[in-house]
Structure formats: C-alpha cells, structure tokens
Amino acid sequence: MEETSNNTEEFSFSAFSNLPFYRQVNARLLDLAEVGRQRRIIDLGCGTGGVTKLILERIQSAKETVIFAVDHSASALRDAVSELGGRKDSVVRFVQSPVQNLKTAINGDVDAVVYCNSIHYVPDKKTLLGQIREKLSPNGILAINTSFFDGSHPPASEEFFRRWLMRSLRILKREHGVMPDASKKVESRQHLTAAEYEILLEDSGFTIVKSEVADIDVPESGWYHISGFRDWIEGVLPGVPLDVGRQALQKGLRQVFEERQIQTIPRRWLSISAARA
Numbered sequence: 001m002e003e004t005s006n007n008t009e010e011f012s013f014s015a016f017s018n019l020p021f022y023r024q025v026n027a028r029l030l031d032l033a034e035v036g037r038q039r040r041i042i043d044l045g046c047g048t049g050g051v052t053k054l055i056l057e058r059i060q061s062a063k064e065t066v067i068f069a070v071d072h073s074a075s076a077l078r079d080a081v082s083e084l085g086g087r088k089d090s091v092v093r094f095v096q097s098p099v100q101n102l103k104t105a106i107n108g109d110v111d112a113v114v115y116c117n118s119i120h121y122v123p124d125k126k127t128l129l130g131q132i133r134e135k136l137s138p139n140g141i142l143a144i145n146t147s148f149f150d151g152s153h154p155p156a157s158e159e160f161f162r163r164w165l166m167r168s169l170r171i172l173k174r175e176h177g178v179m180p181d182a183s184k185k186v187e188s189r190q191h192l193t194a195a196e197y198e199i200l201l202e203d204s205g206f207t208i209v210k211s212e213v214a215d216i217d218v219p220e221s222g223w224y225h226i227s228g229f230r231d232w233i234e235g236v237l238p239g240v241p242l243d244v245g246r247q248a249l250q251k252g253l254r255q256v257f258e259e260r261q262i263q264t265i266p267r268r269w270l271s272i273s274a275a276r277a
C-alpha cells in the first residue's frame, strides 16, 4: 500500500505566492489602489502572507500603520507568520476568521482592503462587499484581483488544459491505481465576468476607480507549484490523496511542456480598485 500524506502545511499556497510573476500581478493591484499610503489596511484572505509582505514593503511609516491579515485557515496563518519573520512585529495583526465575519473580526474602520485571488471562494459576494464597505473609512479603497472569473482562460490555453488533465489521469491510473471521485468535488464556484464584478461593486455602494484585465504568461513553475496547493488538487482531482494528486499533476505538466516545447501558458487576471461611494 502506498504511503499517502494529506498534511495541510505541505500543500500550502506559499511556493506559488512567492513566484516573481505572481508578485508582479499583485504589485500591480497595489499600484492601482496606491496601497501603502494608508494607515490601516486589511489583507483579506491573506493566505501564507505573500501579499502581506508586498504591502509591508510599501508602507511609509511602520509606527503609524497596522495591517490586519485575515484568513480562516490556521495552517495558512502559521505559514504567514514564518514568512514574515521579523517583520511581523506590531505592524501586522493576524486574525483567524472567515471573511464573512469581517464585521466583528476587526474593530474600527480601515483605509484600504486588499483582497487577492480569494473572492471567488465566497458564494455570497454581495453580503461580503456590504461588510467591506462598512469597514472602510469614507475615502477608503478596495482592491480586488482574481484569476478565477468568467473569461480567465484564453482560448489558447484550452488545449493545454485538456492535455494536462488527460496526462495526469493516465499517470494516476497507471502508476497509482486511483481515479478522481466526482462525488467528492467541492461545490462548484460561481465565476462572474469582469462586467458582473463591476456591477456588483456598484450595487454594493462602490465607485469603480480602475478595472483591468491583464494577459499574464504563467511560467511552468507557476503551474508546477499550483499543483502542490491543496485547493487546486482537490478542485482538479477530487477525492485523490493530495500527495498522489500532486505527483500526477506535476509529472503530467512536465510531459505536456516538453512535448509542446512551450515556456508559458497564458491566463487572464482581473484587477479592480473601487472607492467607497
């Protein structure tokens, strides 16, 4: 019997979130919302702290700034604490909470809310956006990005995904004797279009400041490390033990990149900054 591991820390977002291309995508969002000039900032769905680190690099006065790093995952927050090392001091306050409890999780209002690659997890976005609006000071700003929206897969990437999945399933079956179990699939997430996000924000009491969709060339290392992230493995290969799923996805990925002699696969990222209306 094969040894399997489902240890949560081992399947964290950390390796992906430190990749230069991902840092650039998030840095662009922070630029859009001029994050760093504000004093009280929430990093919502902070995960393993990659974006918290970017915010910290921009703050002007550590003495006057506080960053609330919020996530419901205890293991992600543990990773974030070690990721930030010495910089965690009093500037960053880690808050373990579902984002849906934002209203009570943090006292007082804030000048900015940064929400990177995480809003697609939340089914009731309208209620959450209402809570975010309540948390913002009158001139407060919200910055959201996601690579899981309706329109995030350029047609040029569809063939790649089909081949990658086919290869991974073959490896799973031949080398591990397992197949995904569709009944274990996590509840499918509703993907909105860019226009639907904009309308939702406006209906929730925001004015759109900037909205852009960027074509990002994701390198093989991006797909490789995302294949080691729990949520990705569970989404693509439901019911498969995490370490087995990771192995199959990473091996399948190598095969497709080698076969096709490619360096990157494109993905679209939606970034929106919005002010409290």
Ligand SMILES: C[S@@+](CC[C@H](N)C(=O)[O-])C[C@H]1O[C@@H](n2cnc3c(N)ncnc32)[C@H](O)[C@@H]1O
Pocket: 013, 017, 044, 045, 046, 047, 048, 049, 050, 051, 070, 071, 072, 073, 076, 097, 098, 099, 100, 115, 116, 117, 118, 121, 122
């Ligand atoms: C893809 S990671 C992004 C992490 C981080 N923002 C970054 O870009 O590096 C998504 C994070 O959202 C968190 N998350 C998902 N749903 C959540 C919820 N309802 N409440 C709090 N955190 C949530 C997950 O635990 C995970 O850490």
